[in-house]
Amino acid sequence: MACAHQWLVQTGDPAFSIDASNLVFGRGALAEVGDHTRASASSAKRVALFTDPVVAALEHVAVAQRSLEAAGFDVAVYRDVAVEPTDASFLAAARFAREGRFDAYVSVGGGSVIDTCKAAILYATYPADFLTYVNEPVGAGEAVPGPLPPHVACPTTCGTGSETTGIAVCDVLALEAKTGIASRRLRPSLALVDPTCTSTLPSSVVAASGFDVLCHALESYTARPHRARPRPDRPSARPMSQGSNPWSDVGSLEALRLGGLYLERAVRDASDVEAREQLAWAASLAGIAFGNAGVHLPHGMAYAVAGLVKDFHMPGYPGNAQTAPLVPHGVSVVLNAPSVFRFTASACPDRHVEGAKRLGADVRGAADGAEAGEVLAAALERLMRATGIPHGLSAIGYRESDVDALVRGTIVQTRLLDNAPIATAEPELATLFRGALTFTSADTTPEGIREEERR
Numbered sequence: 513m514a515c516a517h518q519w520l521v522q523t524g525d526p527a528f529s530i531d532a533s534n535l536v537f538g539r540g541a542l543a544e545v546g547d548h549t550r551a552s553a554s555s556a557k558r559v560a561l562f563t564d565p566v567v568a569a570l571e572h573v574a575v576a577q578r579s580l581e582a583a584g585f586d587v588a589v590y591r592d593v594a595v596e597p598t599d600a601s602f603l604a605a606a607r608f609a610r611e612g613r614f615d616a617y618v619s620v621g622g623g624s625v626i627d628t629c630k631a632a633i634l635y636a637t638y639p640a641d642f643l644t645y646v647n648e649p650v651g652a653g654e655a656v657p658g659p660l661p662p663h664v665a666c667p668t669t670c671g672t673g674s675e676t677t678g679i680a681v682c683d684v685l686a687l688e689a690k691t692g693i694a695s696r697r698l699r700p701s702l703a704l705v706d707p708t709c710t711s712t713l714p715s716s717v718v719a720a721s722g723f724d725v726l727c728h729a730l731e732s733y734t735a736r737p738h739r740a741r742p743r744p745d746r747p748s749a750r751p752m753s754q755g756s757n758p759w760s761d762v763g764s765l766e767a768l769r770l771g772g773l774y775l776e777r778a779v780r781d782a783s784d785v786e787a788r789e790q791l792a793w794a795a796s797l798a799g800i801a802f803g804n805a806g807v808h809l810p811h812g813m814a815y816a817v818a819g820l821v822k823d824f825h826m827p828g829y830p831g832n833a834q835t836a837p838l839v840p841h842g843v844s845v846v847l848n849a850p851s852v853f854r855f856t857a858s859a860c861p862d863r864h865v866e867g868a869k870r871l872g873a874d875v876r877g878a879a880d881g882a883e884a885g886e887v888l889a890a891a892l893e894r895l896m897r898a899t900g901i902p903h904g905l906s907a908i909g910y911r912e913s914d915v916d917a918l919v920r921g922t923i924v925q926t927r928l929l930d931n932a933p934i935a936t937a938e939p940e941l942a943t944l945f946r947g948a949l950t951f952t953s954a955d956t957t958p959e960g961i962r963e964e965e966r967r
């Protein structure tokens with residue numbers, strides 16, 4: 513379904529580019545990693561296997577290492593990936609990569625692991641000051657100079673989609689800014705998705721990463737249409753965040769349909785193999801979609817939400833006792849989403865209604881901007897209530913007095929703000945953050961209805 517204005521804009525970029533990911537998906541696929549790595553690097557001898565301390569203790573890394581060794585590789589394991597990567601942790605990983613003189617790379621873990629592996633490969637192959645390749649305006653945004661060695665990315669969560677994108681996100685500590693590096697050359701040469709890796713994930717992790725999936729899909733689908741984005745100077749300079757396009761729409765809509773059907777089941781029951789597998793497939797589809805369309809306001813606002821939190825740990829999240837206050841990425845994104853979609857619906861109401869419908873909402877009567885935004889916001893808030901997500905930014909400690917700081921932390925995310933379907937400056941961001949402090953739709957869960965009747 514097209515935005516009403518998508519086909520009317522004549523001054524923008526009439527074409528769109530698709531960078532398809534190479535993907536292997538299926539139960540048990542992780543054990544194939546050795547053969548796939550050999551196929552993409554036939555003469556390679558040394559392989560670096562990236563992971564983090566938590567995943568390193570699981571069977572997944574041993575499975576990957578055995579498979580790589582059976583394929584004849586000399587494997588060196590890097591276990592020190594930081595959960596929320598920083599410029600410092602990226603550069604530490606790059607030192608390991610440079611000193612090891614590896615021919616190929618494999619990452620096994622969540623988005624932090626895969627992003628760190630991307631950055632390590634980049635800085636080991638083309639050494640430079642850290643900010644050289646970092647997105648403007650935080651960094652210089654210079655292009656990656658040339659091709660990178662093979663990287664087989666094996667996700668063990670079902671959300672970030674990092675295995676299918678050319679984006680690596682990190683905190684730049686000295687600047688207190690969350691930003692990243694975006695280049696087609698960073699996209700892993702193969703995404704190897706084994707949904708059985710998600711069977712041991714706690715429900716809180718599945719909930720958080722599941723909403724990351726839904727937001728990747730919803731933001732790609734409602735992004736500024738590619739025809740409304742200015743033409744690049746050269747066609748080859750077309751950005752990956754090129755706006756909504758027919759290719760990304762296909763993956764986004766199917767990911768939303770699967771999320772509507774399976775997210776609650778996957779959160780509720782770790783033994784629900786079908787639900788966790790379908791959610792992993794939705795994550796891959798949404799990753800491919802946003803890798804070619806780009807996300808917008810909920811993700812742009814999330815960097816500030818995650819970066820400025822003072823005292824929050826997600827109930828039931830692993831490692832709580834060991835970590836500083838932490839808002840899981842998917843939570844920091846989706847808490848902004850209802851407020852954002854109430855705002856953006858006027859740009860393309862039909863897409864907001866379709867998104868709500870795919871999530872399972874009753875959309876009868878929702879046609880214009882206000883109703884379209886509300887039906888999508890309410891669908892998200894209902895799902896969040898059903899899966900244990902905090903009820904708004906106030907539930908993770910934010911107050912009205914924090915809005916200015918949240919806006920300042922968001923306004924630098926120009927790549928994401930530019931991809932929104934409506935121009936958004938400081939005043940609009942302040943309104944969006946205020947709207948995200950609490951849930952405003954009716955609580956239609958049984959508990960919510962009982963609470964309403966008690967009043």
Ligand SMILES: [Fe+2]
Pocket residue numbers: 672724728811841845
């Ligand atoms: Fe995300």
